[in-house]
Amino acid sequence: MRNSWTLLLLLALSVQSLWAQQVAENDKLAARASNLLSYIAVGYGDAIDKGQIIDTGLYQLQQDHAAEALDLVRKLPDKPGRSALENSMAGLQAALSRREDAEKVRRRANEIADRLAALYQMQRSPAHSLPSASLAAPLFQQRCASCHGRWGQGDGALPDLRDARRMASFSLYDLYNTLDPNVDSVHSERVDGDLNSRQRWALAVTVAAFAVKNQLPPSADLAERYPALISLPGMAVTRPIELPTDARSALLWWRGHPHLIRSLEHPLTRAEGLLSLAETAYRGGDNAGAYHKLMLAYREGYKPLQQSIEMSDRVLYSKLQAQWQTLRREVLSNAPNTDVIASIQNLGTLLGRARARLEPMPGGHISYLWAALLFALALALGVSLWWGLRWRKRSRL
Numbered sequence: 549m550r551n552s553w554t555l556l557l558l559l560a561l562s563v564q565s566l567w568a569q570q571v572a573e574n575d576k577l578a579a580r581a582s583n584l585l586s587y588i589a590v591g592y593g594d595a596i597d598k599g600q601i602i603d604t605g606l607y608q609l610q611q612d613h614a615a616e617a618l619d620l621v622r623k624l625p626d627k628p629g630r631s632a633l634e635n636s637m638a639g640l641q642a643a644l645s646r647r648e649d650a651e652k653v654r655r656r657a658n659e660i661a662d663r664l665a666a667l668y669q670m671q672r673s674p675a676h677s678l679p680s681a682s683l684a685a686p687l688f689q690q691r692c693a694s695c696h697g698r699w700g701q702g703d704g705a706l707p708d709l710r711d712a713r714r715m716a717s718f719s720l721y722d723l724y725n726t727l728d729p730n731v732d733s734v735h736s737e738r739v740d741g742d743l744n745s746r747q748r749w750a751l752a753v754t755v756a757a758f759a760v761k762n763q764l765p766p767s768a769d770l771a772e773r774y775p776a777l778i779s780l781p782g783m784a785v786t787r788p789i790e791l792p793t794d795a796r797s798a799l800l801w802w803r804g805h806p807h808l809i810r811s812l813e814h815p816l817t818r819a820e821g822l823l824s825l826a827e828t829a830y831r832g833g834d835n836a837g838a839y840h841k842l843m844l845a846y847r848e849g850y851k852p853l854q855q856s857i858e859m860s861d862r863v864l865y866s867k868l869q870a871q872w873q874t875l876r877r878e879v880l881s882n883a884p885n886t887d888v889i890a891s892i893q894n895l896g897t898l899l900g901r902a903r904a905r906l907e908p909m910p911g912g913h914i915s916y917l918w919a920a921l922l923f924a925l926a927l928a929l930g931v932s933l934w935w936g937l938r939w940r941k942r943s944r945l
């Protein structure tokens with residue numbers, strides 16, 4: 549009897565580990581496809597200009613990348629939405645064949661990469677804050693400078709890592725991916741085979757910093773205008789080139805200096821970002837990862853402002869407290885995806901309300917109010933004086 553229980557336990561454990569292996573294998577396939585798509589988005593403009601081939605070898609490479617990305621996606625488990633994804637990938641291949649405009653190809657390739665990420669719950673952002681560029685600067689000099697140059701200048705043969713336009717086409721995650729030996733084949737094992745994930749993120753930041761070296765930081769009001777871009781996952785997954793001009797140059801700078809802008813980040817925006825990472829993890833079946841991100845969101849995003857929220861809006865505060873509890877319970881008890889996602893979205897809305905509640909009333913509104921009041925007073929005074937004069941004139945007549 550005891551033996552059969554042990555057997556059953558062993559069987560369950562091996563099924564679980566097989567399943568985990570399969571998930572990891574799928575993550576690699578999806579990341580590889582995303583890497584190829586990013587090379588198409590970035591490099592196609594160097595191969596084709598206004599419908600003309602300017603680099604035959606590179607053009608062929610882009611077509612091979614598109615075909616390989618489609619093969620990889622076909623190896624991923626089938627699910628609703630995959631055939632639509634395959635269709636748009638076939639559309640990309642057709643666009644390449646007819647030498648479509650570079651900007652359109654870039655958009656297509658990036659859009660496909662984003663859809664792939666959403667469909668297969670790709671983790672494209674770290675949960676912990678990004679390391680500073682200086683952390684990996686020595687590593688860059690040791691491992692990378694021999695080919696890419698001390699400042700990323702490329703020395704002719706390689707792309708210039710300081711080229712802001714080219715770099716704007718990569719998200720930080722795309723850069724991170726070029727250093728993953730399971731994903732990218734440009735670099736040999738000797739270059740990146742032993743790097744851990746934290747080192748790769750640090751190198752991605754180091755590389756991102758080259759394009760904005762010696763540039764002044766963007767003004768602080770941009771951080772208020774685009775809070776999601778100074779938070780994760782926004783900072784890691786957004787390609788600056790797809791943004792309006794002011795946000796584009798701001799993001800280029802911010803992602804090269806994550807340690808300098810941490811103080812600009814609203815803790816509740818951090819909580820919202822981590823919740824969205826928790827959602828991706830939960831959807832992908834990684835419940836432990838989801839729980840970790842949920843706790844980080846609570847500790848690093850909500851906790852620092854918990855008291856202020858309580859003081860400014862008690863009702864909202866008790867709703868928030870209850871919602872954190874519910875979500876925690878649901879994740880711990882492996883509740884169905886739909887319940888957890890609904891709870892995460894609910895919590896996100898409450899956090900958004902808390903953020904609006906805590907924001908100070910902009911000075912502009914107050915002065916408008918005063919101006920309006922003073923104007924009304926002056927008007928009333930003027931009218932009464934005029935009326936008084938008229939009345940006196942009449943009475944004298």
Ligand code: HEC
Pocket residue numbers: 590688691692693694695696706707708709714723726727734735739740751752755
């Ligand atoms: C042995 C030479 C060599 C070394 C060392 C090397 N790289 Fe590269 N790297 C390349 C080549 C070749 C490419 C592909 C260039 C292309 O696509 O035309 C590349 C591409 C890249 C790209 C994509 C750039 C783009 O614009 O397409 C990044 C980012 C990058 N490397 C970062 C690094 C980092 C970080 C290191 C150090 C850990 C490193 N590389 C080490 C040769 C090297």
